[in-house]
Amino acid sequence: MIAYKLIRSNRKSVGIRIETDGSLVVRAPKGIERFEIDKMVKKQEAWIEEKRAAFRAFDAAHPSNTIPYLGKNYITVEQDIDDIELKGDRIFIPKGYDTICWLKSEASRILSERMKYYATAVNLFPKRAKLSNARSKWGSCSSKRSINLSWRLIFCPLSVIDYVIVHELCHIVHMNHSAAFWEKVESVLPKYKQEREWLKENARLLDMYS
Ligand SMILES: [Zn+2]
Structure with a gap:
């Protein structure tokens, strides 16, 4: 049997969640019996294992001495220098430097550049665009045409940043994920599914450096 932490509440269905450390949390309605929950967890065993393996692979690819930047993982090296430098697979960081602050300012610079480019290309302009610290989504667009983009997009390849920007811009005309919405996205980025x-x-x- 797979071990899990059980949280009972007034909810209506059973929810299974794997935390980033691989542990399992099951949320269940108060009335349901333990053996029923066990059965449901057991049924999800293959999915749970798959998720855990993916987490382990992600951890292995992102050791704590690295920083992802524009889709590439750089090994961090502290040095007696004035400014951050990227060389090969290394990122040289001045001693005592606030790396998160640097990542955020890079995000601000690159995201606003890309936003300007694509807004003009698709002729859709947000009223407001700002960086967010959200850990649940990469981007969002409100009915008031206000676009939020996670500063953590700076970890992603440029093509992925472009996709998130185009996705949110297309929400200005389609406030949903209808076929018409995806057609619009595809007309700008034919390979967006990748x-x-x-x-x-x-x-x-989305959860890194929190
Ligand atoms: Zn969307």
Whole structure:
């Protein structure tokens, strides 16, 4: 039997969640019996294992001495220098430097550049665009045409950043994920499905440096 932490509440269905450390949390309605929950967890065993393996692979690919930047993982090296430098597979960081602050300012610079480019290309302009710290999504667009983009997009390849920007811009005309919406996205980025897949596989980047 797979071990899990059980949280009972007034919810109506059973929810299974794998935390980033691989542990399992099951949320269940108060009335349901323990053996029923066990049975449901057992049924999901293959999916749970698959998820855990993906987490382990992600951890192995992102050791704590590295920083992802524009889709590439750089090994961090502290040095007696004035400014951050990228060389080969290394990122040289001045001693005592606030790396997160640098990542955020890079995000701000690159995302606003790409936003300007694509807004003009598709002729859709947000009223407001700003960086967010959200850990649940890469981007969002409100009915008031206000676009939020996660600063953690700086971890993603440029093609993925472009996809998220185009996705949110297209919400200005389609406030849903209808066929018409996806057609619009595809008309700008014919290979957007690749980028969407990348985001799914790398969803944990949304949770880094929190
Ligand atoms: Zn959307």
